[in-house]
Amino acid sequence: MANTESLENVVLELRRGVIVLAALSQLGTEQYGYSLLKQLADLGLDVDQGTLYPLLRRLEAQGLLESVWKLEEARPRRYYVISAEGKKLLPKLKKEWAGIVSLMGRMLA
Amino acid sequence: MxxxxxxxxxxxxxxxxxxxxxxxxxxxxxxxxxxxxxxxxxxxxxxxxxxxxxxxxxxxxxxxxxxTYNPNPYLIGPRVFPFFVFILKIVFGAVTLGLTIATAIQIMSQSPMSTMELFSMIGKSILNIISACIAAFGNIALVFALIERFAPAADFKMDDKKEWDPASLLKEPEPEDVKIWEPILAIVFTFIAISILNFNRHLIGIYYLDGSEWKVVPLLSEAFFRWLPLMNIGWIAEILLNGMLLRTGRWQVSTRLFSVGIKIFQIAIIALLLSGPSILAITSESLMAGGIADADSAKTLSTLALQGIRIVLGLAIFGTVVDIIKSLYKLVTQRSSGNM
Structure with a gap:
């Protein structure tokens, strides 16, 4: 029981670390929060909405995302897209990620 | 829906x-x-x-x-927590030491006393220390919670990301630099002074044991408390000044001028205290009524206290004037070196 809980916590921590990169990588085109959530889930990354929405706001406050409200199907939706600042950062993050994958690959081999 | x-x-x-x-x-x-x-x-x-x-x-x-939308879910976050603990240690140490010395003086001045009285006095002293520490903890936590809320992270960093250079140990500190603990300590002690003088003035007095009952002779008279609103203004200004120093981390022309202004205001208050009736509530009558001293000793003690407080207030004015001169000198040197 304790082991399962520990495993869940560690997995959660690992996933939490990659959400920023995952979200930035998928926001090359405009998406609203729920569509991004579904897209990430379709790609295999289940993210809790309580994690994703505050994260999107934080990334916007940091200037990495831009957002705009649009009225679609009589429903207002907030669309997010990567900003110029975010576009500059993304390749660096990708490189960093590749480095981590390669390092951990060697370590766990 | x-x-x-x-x-x-x-x-x-x-x-x-x-x-x-x-x-x-x-x-x-x-x-x-x-x-x-x-x-x-x-x-x-x-x-x-x-x-x-x-x-x-x-x-x-x-x-x-x-x-989940709370960007700052801490009362006192990791940014300021080490300083919170640091200040707590200093204040707890000072409170414990001060009250222990006060108890020791009381024990010596009240001897001979029975073992029961001695244990009762020590027990009460321990309780006093505990309650004073709890009150201090509350005040300090309040100050740090305010810092956490109102000192933006961008303006108030703890230098934890700055590369540390061991050579800095050899370097003389810049005269304009503010050591981070100084304004924090000043804010904490000012808060404690405000809370004691405004809300717990009954605590300020001479404590003595009458039989098995603790009694207290008030130390400060109404002539002192009459000027408390003015003193509060001065202390609030002090807190603002120290808050500004916390944000900037350096003495600037504006903060130096503000500091000089506060000191002039403090001199005016001390002069008011000095020119009016005695700010001490200790009289030969109160000392005799409390059984602290006999008629002759009470008269001598009250005269000494009266003269003593005038000397203390005079020295306070002198010290503040010296502080103003030092501040003005630093202001002039700071301006002439172009360090605005």
């Missing part, structure tokens, strides 16, 4: 006081409506209340959802 509206309103009530709260509510409503529509499509029927209840249950309690 009634339930979703109520849920969103409930989340809104619990949202922290941040910019864009209405925006968060609108986005949440739009997301929940999308999710509900999705579910209805999957179920092949129109959405109903049961579906809404199921969705909201999965989304989570409004308080928890609102809490």
């Amino acid at each position: 009634k339930l979703i509206d109520r849920y969103v309103t409930e989340v809104g009530r619990h949202l922290p006081l941040i910019k864009g709260r209405k925006d968060i509510e609108n986005e949440l409503r739009s997301t929940l409506e999308d999710m509900l529509e999705d579910r209805a499509q999957k179920a092949g029927r129109a959405s109903d209340e049961a579906m809404e209840i199921e969705l909201l249950k999965e989304y989570g309690a409004p308080q928890k959802v609102a809490e």
Whole structure:
């Protein structure tokens, strides 16, 4: 029981670390929060909405995302897209990620 | 959709006081409506209340959802926590030492006393130390909670990301640099002074044991407390000044001028205290009534106290004038070196 809980916590921590990169990588085109959530889930990354929405706001406050409200199907939706600042950062993050994958690959081999 | 509206309103009530709260509510409503529509499509029927209840249950309690938007969920965050502990140690040490010395003086001045009286006095002293530490903890926590809320992270960094150079140990400190603990300590002690003098003035006095009962002769007279509103203004200005120093981390021309202004104001208050009736409530009558001293000793003690307090106030004016001269000198040298 304790082991399962520990495993869940560690997995959660690992996933939490990659959400920023995952979200930035998928926001090359405009998406609203729920569509991004579904897209990430379709790609295999289940993210809790309580994690994703505050994260999107934080990334916007940091200037990495831009957002705009649009009225679609009589429903207002907030669309997010990567900003110029975010576009500059993304390749660096990708490189960093590749480095981590390669390092951990060697370590766990 | 009634339930979703109520849920969103409930989340809104619990949202922290941040910019864009209405925006968060609108986005949440739009997301929940999308999710509900999705579910209805999957179920092949129109959405109903049961579906809404199921969705909201999965989304989570409004308080928890609102809490995820809190950018600063700490009362005292990791940024200032080490300094909080540092100041606590200093204040707890000072309070314990001060009250222990006061108890020791009382024990010596009240001897001979029975073992029972001695233990009673020590016991009361320990209780006093504990309650004073708890009060100090409250005051310090309040000051740090305010710093956490109102000193933006960008302006108030603890230098933890700055590369540390061992050679800095050899370097003389810049005269304009403010050591981070100085304003914090000043704010804490000013808060303690404000809280004691305004709300716990009965604590300031000479304590003595009358039989098995503790009694107290008030130390300060109404002539002192008459000027308390002015003193409060001076202390609040001190807190503001130290808050500014915390934010900037350096003495600037504006803060030096502000500091000189506060000191001139303090001199005016001390002069008022000095020119009026005695600020000490200790008289030969009160000492005799308390049985602290006999008639002759009481007269001598009260005269000494009266003269003593005048000397202390005079020295305070002298010390403040010296401080003003030092501040003005630093101001002139700071300006001439172009360091605005």
